[in-house]
Amino acid sequence: MILITGGAGYIGSHCAVEFLKNDYEILIFDNFSKGHREIIENLKLKYNIVFVEGDLRNKADIDFVFKNYKIDAVIHFAAFSEVSNSVLKPDIYYENNVLGTLNLLNSMVENNVLSIIFSSSAAIYGEAKHIPINEQHSLKPINPYGKTKYIVEEMLEDYDRAYGLKSIKLRYFNVIGADYEENIGEWHDVETHLVPNILKSVLKKDFIFKIFGDDYKTDDGTCVRDYVDVRDLVYAHFLAYKYLKDYKKSDIFNLGSNKGYSVKEIYDTVCEILNCKIPYEVVKRRNGDPQILLADSNKARNVLNWSTKKTLTESIQSAYEWEKILKNY
Ligand code: UFG
Numbered sequence: 001m002i003l004i005t006g007g008a009g010y011i012g013s014h015c016a017v018e019f020l021k022n023d024y025e026i027l028i029f030d031n032f033s034k035g036h037r038e039i040i041e042n043l044k045l046k047y048n049i050v051f052v053e054g055d056l057r058n059k060a061d062i063d064f065v066f067k068n069y070k071i072d073a074v075i076h077f078a079a080f081s082e083v084s085n086s087v088l089k090p091d092i093y094y095e096n097n098v099l100g101t102l103n104l105l106n107s108m109v110e111n112n113v114l115s116i117i118f119s120s121s122a123a124i125y126g127e128a129k130h131i132p133i134n135e136q137h138s139l140k141p142i143n144p145y146g147k148t149k150y151i152v153e154e155m156l157e158d159y160d161r162a163y164g165l166k167s168i169k170l171r172y173f174n175v176i177g178a179d180y181e182e183n184i185g186e187w188h189d190v191e192t193h194l195v196p197n198i199l200k201s202v203l204k205k206d207f208i209f210k211i212f213g214d215d216y217k218t219d220d221g222t223c224v225r226d227y228v229d230v231r232d233l234v235y236a237h238f239l240a241y242k243y244l245k246d247y248k249k250s251d252i253f254n255l256g257s258n259k260g261y262s263v264k265e266i267y268d269t270v271c272e273i274l275n276c277k278i279p280y281e282v283v284k285r286r287n288g289d290p291q292i293l294l295a296d297s298n299k300a301r302n303v304l305n306w307s308t309k310k311t312l313t314e315s316i317q318s319a320y321e322w323e324k325i326l327k328n329y
Contacts, residue, residue: 001024001025001026001027001050001069001070001071001072002019002024002025002026002027002071002072002073002074002075002241003027003029003065003069003071003073003074003075003113004016004019004026004027004028004029004074004075004077005029005030005056005074005075005076005077005078005104006029006030006034006035006076006077006078006079006119007026007028007029007030007035007040007051007077008028008030008032008035008036008037008039008040009030009034009035009039009077009078010175010185010186010187010188010230011077011119011172011175011230011233011234012028012030012035012075012077012078013035013039013043013184014179014184014230014231014233014234015075015077015234015237016028016043016047016049017043017047017179017182017184017234018234018235018237018238019238019241020043020047020049022238025048025050026047026049026050027049027050027051027052027065027069027071028040028043028049028050028051028052029051029052029053029054029056029061029062029065029078030051030053030054030078031053031054031055031056031061031078032053033055033096034080034081034188034189036187038329039183039184039187042182042183042184043182043184046182050069052064052065055100056078056096056099056100056101056103056104057095057096057099057100057103058103059103059106059107062103062104062107063107063110063111065107066107066108066110066111066113067111071111071113072113072115073113073115073116073117073241073244073245074104074108074113074115074116074117075116075117075119075237075241076101076104076116076117076118076119077119078096078100079096079097079100079101079119079148079149080092080093080096080097080145081121081145082145082188082190082192083123083143083145083146083192083286083287083288083289084143084192084286084287084288084289085145085192086143086144086145086148086288087143087144087287087288088287090144093144093145093148094144094148097145097148097149097152098148098151098152098155101152101155102155105155105156105159105165108165109159109163109165114163114164114165114166115165115166115167115244115245115248116156116165116166116167116168117167117168117170117237117240117241117244118152118153118156118167118168118169118170119170119172120149120152120153120169120170120171120172120252121145121146121149121171121172122171122172122173122174122226122254122256122293122295123141123143123145123146123149123290124139124141124146124149124150124153124171125137125138125139125140125141125146125171125290125293126138126139126140126141126142126146126290127140127142127290127291128290128291128292128293128294131260131292131294132226132258132294132295132296133254133293133294133295133296134254134296134298134299135171135252135253135254135299139153142288142290143287143288145288153169153252156169156250157250160250166244166248166249166250167250168240168241168243168244168250168251168252168253169250169251169252169253170236170237170240170252170253170255171252171253171254171255172228172233172255172256173225173226173227173228173254173255173256173257173293173294173295173297174193174194174225174226174227174228174256174293175227175228175229175230175233176193176194176195176227176228176229176230176315176316176319177229177230177231177310177314177315177316177318177319178230178318178319178321178322179230179231179318180318180321180322180325183325184322185318185319185322185323185325185326186230186319186322187326187329194225194263194266195227195266195270195315195316195319196319196323197209197210198266198267198270198278198280199270199319199320199323200323201278201279201280202270202274202276202278202320203323203324203327208279208280208281209267209278209279209280209281210280210281210282210283211263211264211267211280211281211282211283212263212283212284212285212286212289213282213283213284213285213286213289214264214282215285216285216291217291218262218291218292219262220262220264220265221264222262222263222264223262223263223289223290223291223292224260224261224262224291224292224293224294225260225261225263225292225293225294226256226257226258226259226260226261226293226294226295227257227259227261227266227312227315228255228256228257228295228308229257229308229309229310229314229315229318231309231310231318232306232307232308232309232310233255235306236253236255236300236304236306239300239304239305239306240253240304243303243304251303253297253299253300253303253304253306254295254296254297254299254300255295255297255300255306256294256295256296256297257295257297257308257312258294258295258296258297258298259294259312260292260294261312266312266316267280269312269313269316270316270320273313273316273317273320274320
């Protein structure tokens, strides 16, 4: 059985569906601090899943899982992930993302579960020194969120050397889209991400989309990111799981589309797809935002045989379909 921490959240729930579709047994562990009960209820309608409510900050909660279920690998999503919030509240990021993971790793080692796939992030690179960013790029995170991911990657290296815990670190770039046909998608109580915020300003009349800074040193002055569809992203977890089983070797992979789009380009694309003019305003830069993040994810393509299939248009359309579903919750 595979343990998915944070499986009631955005990427974790999509990952659960990917494995369930491939007939794997899944246990989801979540404390609903960011994830949603409705997502678990939706999954239960269609799939046979085990769900355990618990918090990684309480080691007894995660010990319970390893003592009571036969877990052969862990896919670890549970974490706080808002860059700007991490600048304001570093304490809760270190506590949840680092201490929570420490408890998880210790419980794994104590129970002889020695395979983990970890949700890392492009945020660990900090300001790009060269574009595109490959896995050898220096690691200099510029916000506490990125630092927590960096610390956990280091912990995983140490636990491999000391205890033989094998890990695949997957460094995500900007994840978008939704498997709306499965009734899952991006759902944050306070939405900070670009695509849902643009869509929100279409669906909610009292919400105006804000561009955080147009004075960056990019072609149109807005930040550039590499957007990857969540459905493609979770497939990489499936491939990583098989790689870990076959080769029993720790490794690191960037996951992105290898294409960069500015905030303005994403905005223009949404307007074009929905065939409407969306009001927006330009405000000052947001704390902790690097100027450009663009992936070189050729290693995942070559070693894991991963490829991205969804186009930017398909991802945005799927996110729009999901936002319409979400409006009814
Ligand atoms: N942006 C806006 N207006 C908004 C929301 C975002 O202009 O309403 C801008 C941001 O300033 C940034 C870009 O759009 O330049 C993308 O912002 P997101 O919040 O969508 O994503 P981030 O790049 O901040 O972060 C995301 C994840 C992180 C991850 C990072 C890696 O949230 O977990 O991608 O690239 F680390």
